[in-house]
Amino acid sequence: MKSIYRSLLVSFVVLISCSKSKKQSNENNIDGLWKVTKVNIGxxxxxxxxxxxxxNADSTQTSGNGWLQHSIGTWSFNSDKNLLQVENTNGVQDEFNDPFKVNFSRDNMIWQxxxxxxxxxxxxxxxxxxPTSPANELYGLWxxxxxxxxxxxxxxxxxxxQKAMLFLRWDNTYVLHNYPEGEKYGMFKTHGHRPQIDMVSYSKVPEFKFYTFQLNNDKLELTSTNSNAKITLTRIHQFIQ
Structure with missing residues (x-):
């Protein structure tokens, strides 16, 4: 009876050990989708x-910002030294090119x-x-x-x-509809680190306009940084004739 009890106890301990090992392996798995939550330089x-x-499990990787994927490449991980090497095959060569030391903490991964x-x-x-960026939420008709x-x-x-509209298209062009001078066209870009939109018109004398923006549900506020202009808009889903 004691022999059976000891056998069961050993089996139980081995099962727990395997379960912990599997859990740790899963926690330390680089495979999957990750969002950068903080970058500190000095x-x-x-x-x-x-x-x-x-x-990806096949040692390829992709990256981007919001809905935009802009980089592809490969990755390799030295599990003995916890060193991660990331290469972008469509980008500029990494000036430093040193691998990152990696640590895991629950659902977080820390590179140094x-x-x-x-x-x-x-x-x-x-x-x-x-992840969705505030810039992604600008797309559409206002x-x-x-x-x-x-x-x-x-x-x-x-x-x-009261029929003027701003259409911010997915291809980073814009159209101003129902303006007194007729339709106006141009292109825009957003900033990667702050809520800012820059716009330049397609015209013989291009107009450059720079705004900070604030979104609140279906309301958009643009505040010019190169003039004293402020614009408020509401998202709509049909063109006004």
Whole structure:
């Protein structure tokens, strides 16, 4: 009876040990989708907006910001030394090219290395879907509510029929509809580290406009950084005729 009890006890201990080993292996698995939650370079924090990386089991990797994938490449991990090497085959060669020392903590992965005189630390969190950036939420059709210049409401001049619209397209071009001068076209880009949108018109004399933006559900506020203009808009889902 005691022999059977000891046998069962040994089997139970082995089962627990295997279970813990499997759990630790899963926790330390680089495979999957990760979001960069913090980047520290020396004493400065330089965390990009909605930056993600996906590590595939076949040693390939992709990365991007928000809905945009912009890099592809390979990765390798030395499990004995916890060193991760990431290569982008469509990008500029890494100036430092040293592997990152990797540590795991629950659903977080922490990379560390020296870049010149600075200590670099990157913290990543395991996620299940691509992160959405505020810039992604700008895409779509917006109706002008108010236009203020130099503190004065000028909607009566620029939007007298209350039908003016701004269409921000997925290909980073924009169209101004129902403006007094007719439709206007241009292109825009957003900043990778702060809520900023820069716009330039397609015209003989291009107009450059720079705004910070603030989103609140279906409301968008643009505040110019190169003039005293402020615009408020509401998201709509049909063009106004």
């Amino acid at each position: 004493e400065q924090e330089m965390t990009p907006i909605a930056r993600w990386m996906k590590f 290395r020296k870049e010149g005189e600075f200590d670099v630390t990157v913290t990543l969190e395991k996620i299940n879907k691509l 109706k002008f509510d108010t236009i203020t210049e130099e503190g004065k409401e000028v909607s009566e001049t620029l939007n007298s029929n």
